Amino acid sequence: MIPELGHFALVLALVLALIQAVLPLVGASRNNQSMMAVARPAAQGQFVFVTFAFACLTWAFINSDFSVQLVAVNSNSDTPLMYKITGVWGNHEGSLLLWAMSLSLWTVAVTVFSRHVPQVFLARVLGVLGCISVGFIAFMLVTSNPFDRLLPGAAEGRDLNPLLQDPGMIIHPPLLYMGYVGFSVAFAFAISALLSGRMDAAWARWSRPWTIAAWVFLTAGIMVGSAWAYYELGWGGWWFWDPVENASFMPWLLGTALIHSLAVTEKRGAFRSWTVLLAIGAFSLSLLGTFLVRSGVITSVHAFATDPARGMFILALLVLVIGVSLLLYAWRAPRLTGGGSFGLVSRETTLLGNNVLLAVVSASVLLGTLYPLFLDALNLGKISVGPPYFQAVFVPLMTPVVVLMMFGPYLRWKSDKVGTVVRRLAPAGIASIAIGFGTAFALDHLTWRTVLGLCLAAWVVLASLQLLGGRLRERAGASMSSRLSAIPAAWWGMWTAHFGVGIFIIGVTLVGSIDANLDLRMKAGDQAEFAGYSFSFKGVERIAGPNYDASRATIDLSRDGKPVAVLEPEKRVYRAMGMPMTEAALDIGPFRDVYVSLGEQLPEGDWVVSLHRKPFISWIWAGCILMALGGILAAADRRYRRLAERSAPAGAAQHAV
């Protein structure tokens, strides 16, 4: 009964989405108040029904209702409650429902927090969001109904994929989807702006906090996914350039370009057509990612069970949503020329330069991801494009981005002098090159990649610190607290996120160059020395988990005779699927993780144990967290909370960022 209610709620949500899509758009073009007024209640009603449908599906999972096919395939009565809930979105149909729910959550947030936006404009935004919602709910109802019954019901479920039975997988998909889907808001604002011909600083200001919020979610989502891969896959890799990872990374890159481009449009009124194109692009790549994961055109470890019919549907959706918006762009964007002028040496130039570079990086990742498909379609053979390609392309393209990134905040809007900036940044530049080479030499790892990474990291950190110092000296004489509070949150956001990039690069460089690994055979009583630590293998015991059986090893980790940690890596076999899993044990530290995973038991009874030292891996996560934190600070800036509509870009030019 409850699954049917959920199904019915989904149908009602589709009806409301249709209303939300059609009436406000028509009303906006006819300037019909009552039609536009429908947008808000329709969006909120849709949210209620989608959430209800989601709750129904969750109920079916929690109560192990195996007469629902999705539950029978992705859950088991022995699955712990937390993973029963994770099972709701650990599959194609349920994750689509999560997609739809986050879309309606964003839409409701827009209705609540964008009251200051003029009605016509807002009606168009909600109308566009409604269109997308229609597409996705219809997709679910037509090809991927999560409430499909299994008749007769199964006695027991097949359980959730053990890889997903992990705390990281509880939060990774919701965060990622909030990010993906959040770009739909930026997209809707851009389309609304195209429709109304209103592409001024006010539009940029309305759209900016939403875009940053989506970017924060996406950053956090990608980070959690990466951390999950790191500890769950058993050998400590954290990024594989898998098509599905790329599918989330491409919108991230373009979204990063977008939030910077919006900053320029808001402050200076420039880059308007470029900003609109980026907003369309970021959301298009989100949709493309959805297509890649679910259509089966590309093989990926993370792909959902694939089905060409579903692929066809998403492709049609892509054509409608993106095709129409690009057509609209081609029609309206030519009017968007002009805007604030700026000189060759100015903050605008660095921002535009980095924008172009980020777009090039994104396009290159797209090229690499889809190239095998292109060749295959043209019958020119099958090839694989993997990490070696992406690394070869990504590093050289991102290097100028990171270098330019630190010039931006030092340059003034409109125009500046080369001499001043170079004089201010030359010491930091020289020092970072010295630090880069020096550190690489000290680590005895003088490869170009390590040297480059360390130079860039030092550059970001030094230039950031200098920037902060300069900012604090601005109000000489004032107390420290008043000096700090005089700096707007948006500036702190920018600073924190950029600093986070530096921290991130340190982590990536060091874990990529000086990590160590040793595989041993061990039995109870064995001792091993590795990377300055002693590992004492106490033995292996069999334990029974709720839905798995495991062999759990106990390894005492000590350094110079002092105990550091007790590590308990496991090798599990999940009963329902009979699938083996390695659960690595980690001792996490600020400067290194010690990572131990348990392999096979050898015929002679010894165990294969893999020891890793992962230097500075936490800095990768810390860098991502700082970037996300920077986004939160930027989105929370006071000026976005001023409800009054403002449109003068010149007046805002005194603001930082």
Added chain:
Amino acid sequence: MKAKFLVPLFLFLLLIGFLGFGLTLNPREVPSPLIDKPAPDFSLARLDQPEQRFGLEQMRGQVWLLNVWASWCVACRQEHPVLVKLARSGVVPIVGLNYKEVRGDGEIDARGMALETETAQAIERARDWLTRHGNPYQLSVMDIDGRVGIDFGVYGVPETFLIDQQGRIRYKQIGPVTAENLEQVLMPKIKELQRAG
């Protein structure tokens, strides 16, 4: 409408075209680079007479099929009746390459097993299976460790190679041979090669 603003739309539609075409392709099927190249030579023990060895040269002058199979392979059971029928028709000789009979079976822990034990087990299992399901093969050879399989670029079982009179691989069927693709693809190619020879 200025032309340059249509560029994104144009690129997008191009992309959609490829993606749409991509839906009709199977990304998991990898074509063999060995097509139209001489088949890699091997010398393996025969299943029926393990003391005798079999190599390519014994089939020279004939168009023949090399079918990769194993008793643990589920899809092989699916194609087996088709092969048995084909063998009965006498159109083309089929040689079986019994691939990793023992160590390929996920149910068996073959680590530390002596080669003689493994071979003996393999012979028993393979013969048993052929007795039960019929033997379409002129003969089968034993690729215990899968080395010859690697030489042929085998990446899944079953696979079937069509080899011509000069010992060149002319076609590779990935996955089970079905009645349909036997009739539509394999037979015309076999006939053509036989005529040419």
Added chain:
Amino acid sequence: MQVERFMSGRRLLATLFAVCAFGGVAAVHAAETGTATPIVADQALEDEVQELSHKLRCLVCQNQSIAESHAPLAVDLRNQVREQLAAGKSKNEVIDYLVERYGDFVLYEPPFKTTTLLLWGGPAALLLGGASWLAFRLRRRAAEAAVQDQLSTAERARARALLAGDAPATADKPSAEEPRS
């Protein structure tokens, strides 16, 4: 969703190989209690095997290198890689060996050839295109800025003339000047 990212295969293989190639040596070591024995006798060789294996794609898996996968074929191929490297073959020879049998599909780093021209040249072309577009835009912008500067200088001069002269300043207000920040 296919799940094959375990280390088991790799380690198992390494062990098998160590046992096969180095005979009883490893076993004898293991028998003495106390110190754990490395799985492989030759760590340098193993590092090379790992490095190369990470660049080779497992054919039967969804998208994994033969270093990550524990699929039997991946184990076999890694075995081949190890054996051939141990026999003194160069990495390129090993790569050629695999490409001959499985095609370019096994390489995660696609080879340079006509069909991959666009793949390898694409990013550079995009960069070049982006950079020249940027240069074009910036030049135009800078020219516009210069024109505006001249304009505002002219306007300023006119305004000064108007203010200095006896004509009433009706048309241009001096504050119409671009704010400069």
